[in-house]
Amino acid sequence: AQKVTQAQTEISVVEKEDVTLDCVYETRDTTYYLFWYKQPPSGELVFLIRRNSFDEQNEISGRYSWNFQKSTSSFNFTITASQVVDSAVYFCALVDTGRRALTFGSGTRLQVQP
Amino acid sequence: DAGITQSPRYKITETGRQVTLMCHQTWSHSYMFWYRQDLGHGLRLIYYSAAADITDKGEVPDGYVVSRSKTENFPLTLESATRSQTSVYFCASRDPDRATYEQYFGPGTRLTVT
Numbered sequence: 303a304q305k306v307t308q309a310q311t312e313i314s315v316v317e318k319e320d321v322t323l324d325c326v327y328e329t330r331d332t333t334y335y336l337f338w339y340k341q342p343p344s345g346e347l348v349f350l351i352r353r354n355s356f357d358e359q360n361e362i363s364g365r366y367s368w369n370f371q372k373s374t375s376s377f378n379f380t381i382t383a384s385q386v387v388d389s390a391v392y393f394c395a396l397v398d399t400g401r402r403a404l405t406f407g408s409g410t411r412l413q414v415q416p
Numbered sequence: 417d418a419g420i421t422q423s424p425r426y427k428i429t430e431t432g433r434q435v436t437l438m439c440h441q442t443w444s445h446s447y448m449f450w451y452r453q454d455l456g457h458g459l460r461l462i463y464y465s466a467a468a469d470i471t472d473k474g475e476v477p478d479g480y481v482v483s484r485s486k487t488e489n490f491p492l493t494l495e496s497a498t499r500s501q502t503s504v505y506f507c508a509s510r511d512p513d514r515a516t517y518e519q520y521f522g523p524g525t526r527l528t529v530t
Contacts, residue, residue, distance in 0.1 A: 306458075335517045347506065347521040393458055397517045402466065402510070403449050403474060404519060406458035 304329050306396050308407035315384055316415050323379040323410045325394030331355075334398035336370065336377045341391040341409070350392075353377065384414045418442045422507050422522040429497050430530055437492045437525050439507030447510040448490040449519065452476065452503040459506060465490055466512075497529045 305328040315321045327336065338350040351361065353370050361368045365382045381388055391411045395404040420441040429435045439448065446467045451459040451474075461474030463482040471482050479501060481493045494501055504526050508519040 308458075311456075337518070345504070345526075346523050349518065352516060352518055395459075399517075402447055402512075403451075403461045403464050404459070406451075406460070408456055408458040 304396055304398060304405040306394050306405050306407035308392075308394055308410050310410045311408070312411040312413070314413045314415065317386060318383050319414075320380060320382050321384050321412065321414075323381075323392050323394075323412065325377045325379065325407060327375050327377065327394070327396045329396060329398050331398035334396060337395040337397075337404065338368065338377075338379050339393045339395065341393065343390070347393075350379075381412075384412075386414050386416050388412060389414045420507060420509055420520055420522040422505075422525050424525060425523065426526050428528045428530060431498060432496050435494045435497055435527070437494075437505055437507075437527070439490045439492070439522060441488055441490075441507075441509045441520075441522075443509060443511065443520070444487055445509035445511045445520075446487065447512055448484065449508040449510070450474075450480075450482065450490070450492045451506045451508065452501075453506060453524075454503050462492065462505075494527075497527075499529050501527065502529045503527060 307326045334355045336353045340348040367380045369378045391409045393409045394407040423438045449464045450462040453459045460476050465471045465484045504524050506524050507522040510519045
């Protein structure tokens with residue numbers, strides 16, 4: 303069975319601080335995809351990144367970076383120099399090739415204080 | 417408009433009433449999904465459909481009915497609404513021919529059952 307754990311329910315930081323959102327996953331498949339979505343206060347789901355299980359290279363996109371470690375089954379997300387606009391709920395999700403739907407973690411609410 | 421739309425965006429209904437949430441996508445994606453979002457649970461799969469006239473249960477299907485007579489539409493019906501079905505409902509679609517497994521989400525429907 304698949305499972306995604308986001309142990310941090312809520313994180314509060316002050317603007318310009320760096321923050322890391324943790325994601326730990328479980329799957330029996332060797333081929334799978336991991337995702338991060340952002341849900342701002344307006345409620346829509348915004349796709350941030352997709353990573354397949356064969357690509358362990360870390361990725362950086364502006365202030366966002368992702369650290370994928372198969373050895374620890376983790377796919378952590380770091381925001382550098384956080385901004386108030388980063389305040390949102392962030393979801394980590396997993397799909398393996400044997401399934402069709404995403405399995406989501408419970409989400410981490412990030413509050414960035416000015 | 418191109419993309420995936422949901423209607424209504426907000427709905428208040430009474431316990432015991434039947435309510436249908438609509439989902440429409442313009443991409444002709446064969447896969448479509450319904451998720452519900454509840455605090456502490458992230459998004460959980462209710463039903464999915466691999467093609468017109470093919471549907472299957474997800475993690476939390478009880479109390480819901482789906483149909484898919486046309487590829488572009490995937491309505492979700494609550495036959496007799498209960499307060500526990502108060503939630504935000506997201507529809508999503510995916511193109512199975514693309515090996516990215518990325519799902520495209522609608523804007524969500526916020527349903528309140530009184």
